[in-house]
Amino acid sequence: MSTREVSKAWEAVIGLEVHVELATATKLFCSCANEFGAEPNTNVCPVCLGLPGSLPVLNERVVEFALRLGEAFEFSVPAQSIFHRKNYFYPDMPKDYQVSQYDAPICVDGTLIVDGTAIGIERAHMEEDTGKSLHVGGSGRIHEADHSLVDYNRAGVPLMEIVSRPEMHSAEQARGYVSALRGVLGVIGVSDVKMEEGSMRVDANVSIRPVGSDELRTRVEVKNMNSLRSLGRAIDYEIARQIEMYETDERIVQETRHWDEDAGVTHGMRTKEGSEDYRYFPEPDLVPVAPDDSMRARARASIPELPAARRVRLVSEWGIADHEAAVLLAEPGLADYAEGAVAAGASGHDATNWSVGAVLGYLNENALAPQGLLLRPDGLAELIGLVSDGSLNRKLATDVLDEALRDGKRPKQIVEARGLAQVSDEGAVGALVDDVFAQNSDAVADWRGGDDKLKKKKRGFLMGEVIKASKGSADTAVLNRLLDEKLNG
Amino acid sequence: MAPERITRADVEHVAHLARLALTEPEIEELTGQLGDILGYAAQVSALDLTEVPPTAHPLPLVNVFRPDEARPGVDRDEVLAQAPATENNRFRVPRILGEARG
């Protein structure tokens, strides 16, 4: 038996291909509605059904969106880009070719900043989506099915394919890339970017190499990850699988592997020899896209502040931590929400705290977007005001916010209705302290005779009793002061 | 550079790419004919055209777009009525085997 070679240090090399469905009103080459969930084969016409004689005409909004990508990721946009036909047979592809871009895409050489590191984006191009097949029999699995049923509603829906350079080295970084990409795409308004609903699909090219080497070894394409979590798991699995292969001297083949979420493994997909000969040639039914200055200028003008720049600005303007700004920006719309509260008078620091805390928790629990919150940003600002003027302590404020988020009532209304205003009147708080001292004279005595440790413990106990007696409404600042006065007095 | 002679294996490979079921006599006939025609067409491969750009299209048109406005498509029943097989308002096809999606 040969002894297994001692494990070298390996480094992963990861590139991502991201397909993003564009949020246009119509399809890429025809005027059929681009909508999700319509009755099968109702959003179809001669063009997207590939009927004989039909011809494509490019949706101007898709070009506009592509140029926004150009601006947002600092791509260069060549003077002309053209469409090609990618020829292969598949029943959900009505023309049996896909109109895509090949060697002359609209965007080349872009950059995305991921947690401070610039990741290169090789290209972004426009292409059409396919229809959807439903597999009947064999528990719905494609190869075991008895037959399949095709719906062409999605055929011709516009996609951008965004191809990174192989410049990432961990699953974590790949997730960060997708997260950042999603943030930018959402901000520039070109897509809903919902990975779970399929409006964003990510394939990963993974290879490994010895640390310190700059070679690119055989890569494996991993498909079928439908969340950031599964993307991370799939990449980690694939890295481990490849390390294992190299360390046992097995050969890695260039192939496409399918991520099986339930089993937590990747499977090789059957490929027939020769099936990869796509016979690309320039699509003769379409003319080149030649973005002129006015098209470029329009795209530039429509780009709002991008996440990376905004992160820097929020940190400096609000004095918040960089990681807090990152959390605000990771959830689409949350930074807008916090900025809305600031505009309504809250401090950036408070707006951030509440937004990344209770508000984000509520969004996650209820699978909501900030835009859908019943409590608008000025309501959050009102709540923050109640805390800073001493009307509510932190605990009460959390309760009020919870109710406000649930039913949309204004915080002041809730406070009034529940009689929750914080007791900061010295007389009232002092009376409560006196009552508690009277009922817990042992504890007061213990404090007086105790060492520092015991003093601390008994003081905490008495404090808690007062808060309890006030049903949480005692102003803790006032209470702290009075407690010390009376104990020491 | 002109390719070698067209072989029977070439014909079978191309027929596979083109999804054409050919009969034995068809394969034989095409092996000869494709060779002849490509032999004639090879006169273009022999020209030195490295300095000449390709023309994909006779027109110098660029930037032909349509507005992003939805319009009604065609009636589903009218389309499905032309299909060889349908089920539940979808086009029915035999099972899909083997090849991976592109």
Add this chain to the structure above:
Amino acid sequence: MSAATRNGETAAEIAAAVRSGTRSAREVTDAYLGRIGAGEEAVHAFNLVTADAARARADEIDAMIADGHDPGPLAGVPIALKDNLCTRGVATTCSSRILAGWEPPYTATVVERVVAAGAVPLGKTNLDEFAMGSSTENSAFGPTRNPRDPSRVPGGSSGGSAAAVAAEFAPLALGSDTGGSIRQPAAFCGVVGVKPTYGTVSRYGLIAFASSLDQVGPFANTVTDAALLLDAIAGPDPLDSTSIRAEWNPVISAVDEGIEGLRVGVVTELLDGIDADVAARLSEAVDVLRAGGAKVGDASVPAAIHGLAAYYLIAPAEASSNLARYDGVRYGLRVDGVDVADMNAKTRGAGFGAEVKRRIMLGTYALSAGYYDAYYGQAQRVRTLVIRDFDAAYRDFDVLLTPTTPTTAFEFGDKTGDPLSMYLSDVCTIPTNLAGHPAISVPFGTGANGMPVGVQVLAPALGERAMFRAARALELGAP
């Protein structure tokens, strides 16, 4: 005065008579349907005659006239449509088994335009399957016969449309021209045929053969009628990205402007291999043009000799992709198989004829990995050369002159065994398709066998007005 009609009735005259109320559209339609009834069996110009729809449409035209509305410049003029133009609810087959019985859910833009101009469609005409061929012998539904001599082919691929006009089954017809498919049958049948500038006439609803070459155009018995029809169908279409955006400049007003001072070049490279009788007619045509005041000289388009080879790479390559969609899934023929790939292959194997299969194979090969640069890529460069050479020639000439075909109509079966020799009959027509330029074939006397000879006038892109002036002069001076 209309030199080329035999029954004294042109489309222009019919439209004028119907618009003025001196003849009813119904009467005209019935007369043509009657002629079809009498002669169609011998000719087989049509895949489908839509007599009831034609009569109903004619009645509508007459009702419009009665209401004081003008049905348009083609009022009441019967027209035959090549069966690769989509017509909603009317079978459109491309003369292929794979599409037999298919009823499109939409209508081609050109068909909508002729109907909007008042024309009355009579039916769908026969063609070489998917417009691939030069004789209509490749039709799945049997060949069309040349009305001038039923033992001879009408040419192709628009053989049915050419024969329909020649047999006077219709005064006008629409065809499509990818490498000569209007002009060659026009020449063989002795009628006028026009391939307009690429992008002039919408391709929306024309079932594609080779997208960068295909163009719809008119057949007529006279140059004036062809101009009338071209003006009705030309102009921008938002449904066709390759349609020229500028408004169409009508040609009808140019037809009778004469040719005084027109510079005409005879393309020397396309005189090799031309039959002597055809060459003789061409030189008489030169005399006619000179007599009309044109300045005629020799023109050179050296790359034209490579046009045929480039064409037989580009057209099949595009076709191999355009015809992929006939897969048995959404419409047309299906032959069952054990899985979807097997079903696709069997359907296509059974549904396509030999010539279509040959071109799909050729095109697939030319695009396949390893051969793209040597074949398709190189052919695209030849295309550039052809355009450059034409551009150079048009610096010295307004129009160019060639024979339309090297020979007159050949007999059935003459070339079916040898695809390459069939392809060679397109040598004069193909260069204009590669360049996207317009060309017209005008009947000019007959050959040794008594069959018509066609002379071709070429022009630069959008040079149709000069082209029609020369064509009209040839028509007037034809033997």
